Amino acid sequence: MEVETPKLLNDFLIYMTTIKGKSKRTRQEYEYDLSLLMRFLKGVRDGGETSSxxxxxxxxxxxxxxxxxTLEDLYAFLEYxxxxxxxxxxxxxxxxxxIKSLFTYLTKKKRLLEYNPADELETPKIGSRNPIYLTLKETHQFLSGIEKNHxxxxxxxxxxxxxxxxxxxSELCSINLSSIQGDKLSVIGKGNKERTIYLNDICLSVLxxxxxxxxxxxxxxxDQDALFLSQKGTRLNKRTVQRLVKKINEESHLNKNKLTPHKLRHTAATLIYKQNPDIRGLQYILGHESISTTQIYTHVDSNELRTLVASHPLNQPS
Structure with a gap:
């Protein structure tokens, strides 16, 4: 049974894509989250059923x-x-x-609410996590697993x-032939924002x-302008690339746990930063809106920490 989207939610989703420039994926996430909230609250009000x-x-x-x-309703939903x-x-x-985006829209844009219960809604505390990435040696091993087929x-x-x-x-799959001019690659990232990435010699060679x-x-x-094509001549989709990464991971015998295209993005960011710790440049390459997102790549691994402590002057022979 497909749940029909209420008009006020649909109006909000249209606003987020057409005016705020949110991607199709982000729109789907908004719709899922907010539909779930409404079903939860409706179930509670209609008799306490939230898991039908x-x-x-x-x-x-x-x-x-x-x-x-109310604010209490929103916290009850998060607890659920x-x-x-x-x-x-x-x-x-x-x-x-x-939730905050919807209530801000209804309060400030549509002016349908005088009181915004989400104003005081706090975000759950998220512990910092280092990104999962491949070392340079593991990267070479991974590439060796690409099957030499057609x-x-x-x-x-x-x-x-x-x-x-x-x-x-998603950026990889959306590359067009016209996106590449010499060593310049134009990429459309999150929020429909365009950025230019300069292709290095190895990328130009394999291209x-x-x-x-x-x-x-x-x-x-x-699609004559699509760069990466399937056997049928259609543009490759994200799912195909995800399956390919999984297969290469297995064929290379690297067998890195849950290796995905996004972890290859982590790998690229980490290797770039280790070679040249320019955080602002890396932020632009990755298309991050906030530099705090980029800063997760400034971590150091255990071997670097071990070397750092070993270099302490009191650890040197007298």
């Missing part, structure tokens, strides 16, 4: 319903997400962001773009090989 096997209809949710929501749905602090923090040049080119440019998988040895031979191309 059949989705609770929210199509009649209107501003009158929203006006009755943590206890009943086993949501992590990251997942709950995303829901808080969705898609070798395409797959090698994609992996080198991920590992050298720190692209998101040339792919276009010459494979892409130029593909027939029945459905």
């Amino acid at each position: 096997t059949q989705p609770i209809s929210i199509k009649n949710v209107d501003i009158t319903f929203i006006k009755e929501i 997400c943590e206890v009943a749905r086993n949501n992590s602090a990251f997942a709950r923090a995303r829901k808080v962001a969705s 898609h070798y040049h395409r797959n090698y080119c994609m992996m080198m773009f991920l590992l050298n440019c720190g692209l998101r998988v 040339h090989n792919y276009i010459k040895e494979e892409r130029g031979l593909v027939h029945n191309i459905k």
Whole structure:
């Protein structure tokens, strides 16, 4: 059973994409989070049912319903997400962001609310975590697992773009031939923001090989401007790239736990920073809005810490 989106929620989603420039994925996350909130509150008000096997209809949710929501209701929802749905602090923090965005829209843009209960809603505390990445040695081993089949040049080119440019998988899949001018690659990132990434020599080399040895031979191309194509001549999608990374991980015998394209982005960022610790430059390459997001790559590994302590002058022979 598909839950119909109420008009006020649909209006909000349209505003977030057309005016705020949020991506399709972000819109889907907003819709999921806020529909879940409305189903939870409606279930509680209608008799305490919050975990029915059949989705609770929210199509009649209107501003009158929203006006009755209190701060305590919002915290009860977050508790439900943590206890009943086993949501992590990251997942709950995303829901808080969705809720705050909706109530800000209804209060300041639509002026349908005089009181915003989400103003005082706190975000769950998220512990700092170092990104998971491959070492340089592991990166070479990973690349050795790319199968030398008829898609070798395409797959090698994609992996080198991920590992050298720190692209998101959605950015990789959206690259067009027209996006590349010389060594300049134009990328459309989050929030529909465009940035320029300069391709290094290895990227230009593997790109040339792919276009010459494979892409130029593909027939029945459905999207003439798409760079990375499937066997059918269509643009590759994120799921295909995710499966490919998983397969290369296995074929290389690296078997890194839960290796994904996003962890290859972490790898690129870490290797770039270790070679040249320019945090502002790295922020631009990765397309981060806040430098605090980029700063997770300024970590040092255990071997570096060990070397640092060993170099202490009191540790030197007298």
